[in-house]
Every structure is written in structure tokens, then in C-alpha cells.
Amino acid sequence: MKEMDTIGFLELTSIAKGIEAVDFMLKAADSTLLMAKASCPGKYYIMICGQVGSVERSIDVGVQIGGRYVVGELLIPRVHPSVIKAINMSEIPETTKAIGVLEYYSAVGSIIAADYAVKAADVSLIAIQLGTGIAGKSFVVLTGDVGAVEAAVEAGAKGAKEKAMMINKIVLPNPRKELVESLIQ
Template structure:
């Protein structure tokens, strides 16, 4: 069962590529993403069964050494996280808009997972580092109460690590704003 996801975030691209190679050789996992991101960081996201992801991330953290920024393992990732990372989501309908922003890419994935699990919301996009100075943000929609509940759950994750930049809830976004998001 491939429902676990793990990620490492490094400050070195060279060490990131080297580390990713070892992570993929260590356990039977698939790379969701392994790429440089702004500003000169590198991320590797893997998925597979829980034991394989734990083994892969453990090797990744050890190999990353002083270049490690952040890492995580999510044993039962919400199914909407993957499409949000690739910006291939289109909500059934729009309501309130929730936005969470973090200095860490890894913590934003965990925060997005928490938001999606905490409330009846739909993911729009999970933007990761490229073109935004190494930060990340997650946008999602639902009714106002659900979006607020999602923000509360997700923000607690990033805040706990000291990496939260900002959160916003827009109860009734302009149609022109929605058009810019899709």
C-alpha cells in the first residue's frame, strides 16, 4: 500500500542529488519530486509503504547532515496532497479561500495534510519554493467555517516549527481573484 509520503529539504543542491540517490537505493520507494528549488535548495519527496518511506527518509536525514533544513514522514497522507503539489486540482465549487504561507516546504506539506484532514475543504494548489524565494504556500476552498478550521489545524504545524509566515481567510473572494488562481 503506497500511502506514505516523506520529504527532505536541503540547502545544498549537490548534496541533495547525492542524498536522493541513496534514498532511492535504500528502500523500495518512488520519487514524487526530486528537484532544486529557490533559493538554491533541493527537495526530495518519496512515497511508498510506511516502512520503506521511513527507511528512505532516515538515510536521507543522515546523509544530508549539516545541509538538512527540514524533513517529515506522513504515514497516511491525504489523497488531495499529490494533486495540489502538481497544481492539477480544480475544486467542485468555490467558497471561502484559505491561504497558508511558510518558510519551509516540508512543513507546508504537513500543514496542508493537516488542513485537509481537519475540515471539509478542497485543495487548490501547494506551491513549493520555485519563483517565490524558497517559501511555500497552500491555497484551499470550502465554506468559511471549514476554511477557518483548516487554517487553524495547518497553521499549528508550521507555527510549532517556527516557520509560519502568514495565514489569511477570504470569506468571499472576488471572481477576478478566482480566475487568477486557476
């Protein structure tokens, strides 16, 4: 597999236009498709990876093809590897001293916030949920020591401020195991 130092993400409001954009994006540059899927409420998400120049070119082409249907885009060079792993994948940590949640109106917000959060403090990503079944919203769940979670949530919120509208953010010390389990179902 190619070097995954950069990810690119597009969020569109048309499924058909999203499918068309994926084809053009992959033909435009040497990028690898990580995800292309329809989601609620009728959105289409595209995530690619590769080297910076290739991902930039692919995203530019996707934005051009997607036109007025593009509602979110991002490019993250040197993305933290746990961000890719946590998108729509979940695992329950053995211990949770605290959890933090960042909630956004778009998928782009959670991806950006997760990358900033995990780079800012010693936390682990539990999940990044993107839109499916939650009306196009998204959220990040992370865990660690209380101070680290507080720092990570603040860093994530600040980092995504320019690109996405946050709904809410919380930090819960000593959450019950049942609560943590319910977050990843």
C-alpha cells in the first residue's frame, strides 16, 4: 500500500454526484480510496489517502466535479494513524478514567477535531461516528486521564472551529462501563 501520510475527505449532498466524483478523483492522481459510501440523510462520503500532492489533486478534482453538492472538504497532511482506524470502527478500552465527546453538524468536523485532539494529548480514540443513522451529524469519543481528555477536547474544538460547526462537547470523569459500551454500538 502507498504511504498514508495524508488523507482527503469530501462530503456531498448528492449520492450520484459523489459516485461520479470518486471516479474522477481516482483517475486524476495516485490516491488510494479508503471509503466511499452513502450515509444519512442522503449524503455521500469519500475518503482517500496518499502523498500530499496526489491527495490535493484528487480533492481539487472532486470539488470541481461535485460542484454545488460539496458541503465539506478537508485535507490533513501527517494525519494521526488512529484517526483512520477510529472512523466507523470502535473498540472498548480496558479502562476509562474519563471520556470526551465532540459533536458536529458535519463529518468533516469530527475528523478534523479527532486529529487535533489525539495529537494534543495522551488520549485514545474510541470511535469517530460519521453521519449514518444520526441525520448527517458526527461525533468523536476519546478516552484517557481527565486532564488529558480535557486538553484533547479543547484542542479538537479549537482545531475544527474554522471548518465546522460544533454542536456540543463534554468531558465525563469516571464514566460507567455501560455508558462506554453504549457509545460504540
